[in-house]
Amino acid sequence: MAMGADAIELSYFPGCSLATSARENNRSLLKVCKKLGYRIVELEDWNCCGSSSAHSIQSDLAFHFACRNLALAPAGRPLLVACPSCMLRLQQAQLHLKEDPQACETYERMWGRPVDPNLDILHFFELLEGAFRAAGPELKTALKGLRFVPYYGCMLIRPPALRHAKDYHGLMEKILSACGAQPLVWSHPSRCCGTFLSVAKPAVVTPMVNQIIQGAIDVEADCIVTACAMCYLNLEIRCSLKHQLPIFHFSELLSIALGMGIKKSWLTRHLVDPVPLLKAKGFMH
Amino acid sequence: METTAPIRITAKPSSTHWDLIRTILAQSRTEFRRCFHCQSCGGGCPVSHAMTYRPNGIIRLIQLGLVREALQSSDIWLCIGCNTCSMVCPQAIDIAALMDVMRHMAIEEGVSPAEPGILAFHREVVNSIHRYGRTHKLEIMLRYKIRMLDMFSDFDVGLKMLAKRKLDLRPSKISDRKVMKRIFEACRVPPNGYGR
Known part of the structure; x- marks a missing residue:
């Protein structure tokens, strides 16, 4: 387990549930990440991913909600997501951007920056793989x-x-x-x-x-x-x-x-x- | 109570069944005509016990040109979008994506929803994001209850959640207040949100 000064930096998208009703989930998760040697930087001014409701009634809304968060993520730093539902929304938006040049144009017009095709969206589980292998x-x-x-x-x-x-x-x-x-x-x-x-x-x-x-x-x-x-x-x-x-x-x-x-x-x-x-x-x- | 106002018109009310089927194909980007009704989707669906037709039944209705019947069914609203059906389908039909399109079409076509409560809930969630950029669970619940004229069911659950601090009294907000307005304008949502 890595620890200390050489901590790996990650952007973090908590999502509405972890930020409010499941605060105990958020706090324990942040503690575990720190112990495993990660420096977690919460995505500044993140918004709701749209949850199940946005895509149920209008796909454009779901797309834009997710994209704004992707646009807030600083380059060169993976984006850590803890909520499986948020993860799915963000991944789906990213996939749409990869497949559809018109979606990229919309994104660039809305958020004034180019799509970062290398943005790595990580689920919390991914940090754990290997971390427990050398269990004492x-x-x-x-x-x-x-x-x-x-x-x-x-x-x-x-x-x-x-x-x-x-x-x-x-x-x-x-x-x-x-x-x-x-x-x-x-x-x-x-x-x-x-x-x-x-x-x-x-x-x-x-x-x-x-x-x-x-x-x-x-x-x-x-x-x-x-x-x-x-x-x-x-x-x-x-x-x-x-x-x-x-x-x-x-x-x-x-x-x-x-x-x-x-x-x-x-x-x-x-x-x-x-x-x-x-x-x-x-x-x- | 206002829950059925059309949001965005893309298909004309006079659309023929074929127009609707073509629209469903184009928007869902999934070839549901491949379905041979093995019913794996219904077997895996966690809410099929509450459905009338079950997922493959909705596909059958569309195949038979009975799109309106599908749009008027409870099933398209009961679908949670858990993607289980899409995972198990041996014909690789993305049924969950199809259900999304059916809901959008029901709203666009002004079909009175068979499950007004579920649509009202979705609208309250989206309205909450409009207001704060994030969801405020307590306010969503209260507004939903008022809209449905149902203040007493789940009173005990609400109290328990409040006691355990699962429901924050104040919303968590984003600081860039203009950005949600921009998103909603880009999506051509009416300025006062979804049916308030």
């Missing part, structure tokens, strides 16, 4: 005894146009098992959580979420680990099962694994209290 003895037992199911959600699935983009499935299992935790094979690792339908159609989303959580209960998992802040929220607010499982952001468990613990201010933001589990496993005193 402390790291190997950091999460010992934790039985978890990895939940990627649907946004890390790639639509046909992005079929050559990186596939991150399997990474949570690889890294957390290197830290001593036990990944379980289960039924719903990339099932959609229902996203925005949670607001307009809770009756449709509740059975979807219950199915996911029941899937985790069926394999006797202690907890669900999520890659996406939106999924995290839906799993917490829409489960109507009697028995609920604690949900963790992947970055929170990484913080424990790296010896930085889990902060009280993150835990108090969990709707399903994870403290009894953390205490029982000895990750917290």
Whole structure:
């Protein structure tokens, strides 16, 4: 793990969820990045990527929202994204720019700068590959005894146009098992959580979420680990099962694994209290 | 309550089925005529349990020239855009992209949406971005509830989220306030946003 003065600089796009409702995700993630030797510079004045709503009602809006963020990214510095949904929007806009010269013209007219074809959009997961390979003895037992199911959600699935983009499935299992935790094979690792339908159609989303959580209960998992802040929220607010499982952001468990613990201010933001589990496993005193 | 105003007219109301099919092909850039109805999409779709036709059914309607029926269905609004169908399709049809085009067309053609609540939600999200450059969840929820005249459902969920500080009282804003106006003008969205 690199650390210190030779830190690698990255621009960072947090997105609306991590900046507000999932602040615990953002804080743990920034801590982990710092520990891994990255210097994170938040993209100045970033705007919403358009989420699911912009492309649902007008593709131009979705394109411009994403493009403004791409235009704000300083050259020569990769753009780090943590939210899988934002990642997909930004990648799709970048692909559109690569394929359509007319889109490039529009971009240049709107933002007064040429398209940077070399802008590297990185998902948080990409920083972790390799970082845990040389795991020391402390790291190997950091999460010992934790039985978890990895939940990627649907946004890390790639639509046909992005079929050559990186596939991150399997990474949570690889890294957390290197830290001593036990990944379980289960039924719903990339099932959609229902996203925005949670607001307009809770009756449709509740059975979807219950199915996911029941899937985790069926394999006797202690907890669900999520890659996406939106999924995290839906799993917490829409489960109507009697028995609920604690949900963790992947970055929170990484913080424990790296010896930085889990902060009280993150835990108090969990709707399903994870403290009894953390205490029982000895990750917290 | 105003949820069905046309946003941008690209296809004339008098368009024939063939015009509409050609528009769908051009805008979705996916060859949905290849569909042989294996129903893999519906099998993978997380919301198919709530749909009338399911994804391949929407394609079948279009193939049969029943575009209006497809535009009037709940299915095009229930689609979350999770891309699962597009991933599993053995004919490599980007069904999620097709669903996007169906929604745009329903709005443009002034078709009364079968799921006005879902469209109202999307509009509140886009309006929030118009105002702040970012989404303000609490305000989106409140405006949506007022628009739908539904103030009491999910009251408990809202309170829990507030107690856990999941809903910020103040919006997170961008500092360049003019830029959103520019984007919305470039997209020819009416100056007062989407149906306020």
